[in-house]
Amino acid sequence: MPYENPYDVMAPIYDRMNAEIDYVRWADFVEAQFARFAKEKPQLVLDLAAGTGSMTIELARRGYDMTAVDRSEDMLSAAADRIADAGLTGVLLLLQDMTEFELYGTVDAVVCCLDSVNHLTRRGDLARCFSLVHNYLNPDGLFLFDVNTPHKFENVYGENDFILDDEEGGAVCCWRNLYDKETGICDFDLTVFTERADGTYTRTDTVQRERCFSEDQLRRALTKAGFEVLGFFADYDFTPAEETDDRWYIAARCKKEI
């Protein structure tokens, strides 16, 4: 029986499975975008769909006042443990959905990392999320996020199978993709094997879903929500995005009257 929230299944192994992602470099790029695009250096930052808090922690270490939102209790609980282990205090964790979150006040920047925006799969989700981000950003505040590209959905995910082995041992994650170009929906049928103390394995099955967005869809949704699009980038160095990239990093500025 598949789990209702696939990230509750993934939480115990999520960081080990994503160990190759360099959040220090990524946070350097976030700060480079702050330096290039922000009118004043941001202080209050929201990490939307923060997961286990990798970017939250990296930015909190650099002195930003962080709020993290995620709808997976187990991912946020892992984030809480990691934040405590890092000796960081004052990070606000909110168990909420990014299509209907409520904050205590406005923020100077919103980051949303590792294709979390592709998790907005229901009709209207993207518009609801962008509108809330706009609502909670201060005027000229920055919204920085990334997406898996149409090229990646078509040519990398497609109908391919993957096996991800935790290098330290103890967990294996296998998944089969089914991408429907007509609907833009990609289903990931995931099976996770985690080792028990006695050396046997527990098997858990779940289904994760992402939606593919074209550059045009993203630009229109951002503009409609009240953002000025600042750029689509291919890497952590402002390289302009191309159709054949696997990931785009997008920067937008919140336009609103004070």
Ligand SMILES: C[S@@+](CC[C@H](N)C(=O)[O-])C[C@H]1O[C@@H](n2cnc3c(N)ncnc32)[C@H](O)[C@@H]1O
């Ligand atoms: C690929 S993970 C990325 C996590 C984190 N940003 C990172 O860089 O590791 C996607 C995250 O989005 C969260 N998520 C998916 N849909 C969501 C929603 N509607 N509202 C809030 N969080 C959501 C999941 O729980 C998961 O933690």
